[in-house]
Amino acid sequence: MTAVPQQPSSPQLVFSGFAAASSTTPLPSWSFSSSDDEEMGVLVAKMRSQNTNKVEEAVGSLRRSTRSGEASRSRLCTPQLLSALKPCFVSRSPEIQASSVAALVNLSLENVNKVKIVRSGMVPPLIGVLKSGFAEAREHACGALFSLALDDANKTAIGVLGALCESPSLSRALLRVWPLVFIVKM
Numbered sequence: 515m516t517a518v519p520q521q522p523s524s525p526q527l528v529f530s531g532f533a534a535a536s537s538t539t540p541l542p543s544w545s546f547s548s549s550d551d552e553e554m555g556v557l558v559a560k561m562r563s564q565n566t567n568k569v570e571e572a573v574g575s576l577r578r579s580t581r582s583g584e585a586s587r588s589r590l591c592t593p594q595l596l597s598a599l600k601p602c603f604v605s606r607s608p609e610i611q612a613s614s615v616a617a618l619v620n621l622s623l624e625n626v627n628k629v630k631i632v633r634s635g636m637v638p639p640l641i642g643v644l645k646s647g648f649a650e651a652r653e654h655a656c657g658a659l660f661s662l663a664l665d666d667a668n669k670t671a672i673g674v675l676g677a678l679c680e681s682p683s684l685s686r687a688l689l690r691v692w693p694l695v696f697i698v699k700m
Contacts, residue, residue, distance in 0.1 A: 554592065561598040566607055573602055573613040580620030587620060591627040596634040603639040608648040615643055615654035622658050628665035637662070637675045 560572035576595075580587050602614030618636065621627050636658075643655040662668050 554590075554594065558594050558598040561595075561602060566605075566610070569602065569605070570607060570610050570613070573599075573610055573617060577613045577617040577620065580617050584624055587624045588626055591621045591624070591630055593630075593634055596631065596636060600636065600639050603643050603647070603651075608650065611643070611648050612650040612654060615640070615647070615651045615658060619654050619658045619661060622661040625665065628662050629667050632662055632665075632668045632671050637672055641675065 557572055557576065560568045561576075563569055563572075576590070576599075580590060599614050599618060602610050605611045605614070618631065618640075622631055640655045640658055643651050644659075647655060659672060663672050
C-alpha cells in the first residue's frame with residue numbers, strides 16, 4: 515500500500531471564533547473583536563474581489579451583521595467599507611446590488627452614521643440605483659435616502675444632489691420630513 519501525498523490544506527481564516535475553510539463556506543456574521551482592522555480588511559477585500567461569489571458572500575454577511583446591534587453598525591461604518599460598498603451598487607447581480615444597498619440602509623439606522631454616509635459620497639450611487647437598479651435595490655435605496663434625510667445636516671445635500679427628482683414616492687415621503695427643502699428644490 516502506497517501513501518498518497520496529501521494536498522496542503524488551505525489556510526483557515528478565523529473571524530471571532532468562526533472558521534471559514536474555503537470561499538464556498540458561508541462567512542459568519544461579522545462581530546468584531548480586538549482584531550477589527552484585520553477582519554475589516556478581509557471583508558473589504560472580498561467586497562472588492564472580481565469573484566462574484568466572494569462579493570455576494572461578503573455583502574450578504576455585511577447585511578446580516580448590520581440588521582441588529584448599534585455597536586456593530588457603528589464599528590462597520592468606516593470610510594474603507596463605504597468605499598468598497600459603492601461598486602456593489604452597480605453590480606449586474608441582483609443579489610449583490612440588493613444586499614449592498616440593504617446593508618447601507620441598516621448602517622444608516624444609527625444617527626452617528628448618517629452624516630458619515632452622506633459625506634462619503636453615497637448619495638449619487640443611491641440615486642443611480644433609483645434610476646436603473648433592480649427592483650429590490652430601488653426599494654432599499656428609497657429607504658436609505660429617507661433614513662439619511664432624517665438627519666438635519668443631510669437634508670439639503672440630498673435635495674441638491676437630485677434624489678427628489680428620481681423617485682416620486684420618495685419625494686412624497688420626504689415632503690413629510692422636510693417640506694422647505696422640497697419646495698426650494700422644485
